[in-house]
Amino acid sequence: MNDKTAAFYNSLSFVYPIIDVILKPQKRQLFNEVDNVREGVLLEIGVGNGSHLSQYRKHNVIGIDTSEAMLNIARKNRTPNIELIEMSGEALLFDDQFFDYVVLSHVIAVVGNAEQLLKEVHRVLKSQGQIFILNHFTPDNWLRHIDHSFEWIAKSLHFKSVFHIQDIQALKQFTLRKEVSVGMAQYFKLLIYEKQ
Numbered sequence: 001m002n003d004k005t006a007a008f009y010n011s012l013s014f015v016y017p018i019i020d021v022i023l024k025p026q027k028r029q030l031f032n033e034v035d036n037v038r039e040g041v042l043l044e045i046g047v048g049n050g051s052h053l054s055q056y057r058k059h060n061v062i063g064i065d066t067s068e069a070m071l072n073i074a075r076k077n078r079t080p081n082i083e084l085i086e087m088s089g090e091a092l093l094f095d096d097q098f099f100d101y102v103v104l105s106h107v108i109a110v111v112g113n114a115e116q117l118l119k120e121v122h123r124v125l126k127s128q129g130q131i132f133i134l135n136h137f138t139p140d141n142w143l144r145h146i147d148h149s150f151e152w153i154a155k156s157l158h159f160k161s162v163f164h165i166q167d168i169q170a171l172k173q174f175t176l177r178k179e180v181s182v183g184m185a186q187y188f189k190l191l192i193y194e195k196q
Contacts, residue, residue, distance in 0.1 A: 018031075019080065020158065021070070023123065023176075025182070026134055026182045026188050026190075027052055027055070027105065027134070029134075029180060029182050029190055030047045030103070030105060030132060030134045030190055031052070031055040031056075033132060033178075033180070033190060033192060034055075034056070034059070034101070034103065034132060034134060035055075035057065037101065037109075038100075039058045039059060040059055040060075040099075040100025040101055041059070041060050041061075041062075041063045041098065041100050041101075041104070042056070042059040042060065042062070042099065042100065042101040042103060042129075043061075043062050043063075043092075043094070043098075043099045043101070043102045043103070044061060044062070044063045044102075044103040044105070045064055045089035045103070045104055045107055045117070045121075046089065046104065046105065046106070046107035046111075047063030047064060047065045047071070047084065048065060048067075048070050048074065049070050049072055049073040049074055049077075050063065050066065050073065050075070050076075050077040050084070051077060052079065053074065053077045053078060053079060053082055054077065054079060056079070056081065056082060059081070059100075059101065060081050061081060061082045061083070061084070062082075062083045062084075062085060062094075062099075063082060063083070064084070064085050064086070064087040064088075064089065065084075065086065066086065066087070066088050066133055067088070068086055071084055071085075073097055075107070076113070077163050080136025087120075088117045089104075089107065089111060089117045089120060090113055090117050090120060091114065091120070092120045092121075092123070092124050094124045095124070096123055097123075097124070097125065097126045097127065097129075098124050098126070099124050099126065099129060100125075100126055100129050100130075101124055101125075101129060101130050101131070101132065102121050102130075102131045102132070103131075103132045103134075104117075104121075104126055104131065104132070104133045104134070104135070104141065105132075105134045105135075106134060106135055106136075107135070108133060108135055109136065112135075112188070112194055113159055114168050114170070115168060115169060115170045116170075117170075118168065118170035118171060118173075119170050121125065122170070122173050122174070122195060125195045126195070127195060127196070128194060128195065128196075129193075129194070129195045130177070130192055130193065130194050131142070131174065131191075131192070131193045131194075131195075132190065132191075132192055132194065133190070133191040133192075134182070134188070134189075134190045134191075135165075135188065135190075135191075136187055136188050137165050137187070137188075137189050139152070165189075165191070171193065173191035173195075173196075174194060174195055174196070175193060175194050175196055176191060176192070177192045177193060177194050178190075178191070178192040179191050179192075
């Protein structure tokens, strides 16, 4: 994420609780899946305001974000098993094969370089480690027209409205283990990948 994107999310931090309400049903499904895997060390990239941090009940979590304002809010929601750090997901400062799990919740469509992000995720993830990706994906149904109509404004809001998972080449180094449709018309998906 670049400096302009970080500045945008710094300015957005005060209205983010409204976005949290919209995303809550999707995140509930995400945390159901995260709670069903064995205990481990988990990295969440793009932790935002951290309103969901209490949902991490059994993992040791490091949450990162490029927005200092978001992290300041998130620190109020932090529990003892969670560490929060200002850092870019495209340039992770962790050792190779450090994490058992990585969570990308509504992140890959807002970063500047999703390919670089996923290369870094692959590097820091242990063998047989899992990535949980929750995001909107432009479907082949009528909703694709909405994504295309918002494309002109999406750039100024620092996200990609037209977003196809198959366009991300770096995901080919992982194996898809599970796909769960979340929300209306399969617009949001939870994808669980494993590093071989």
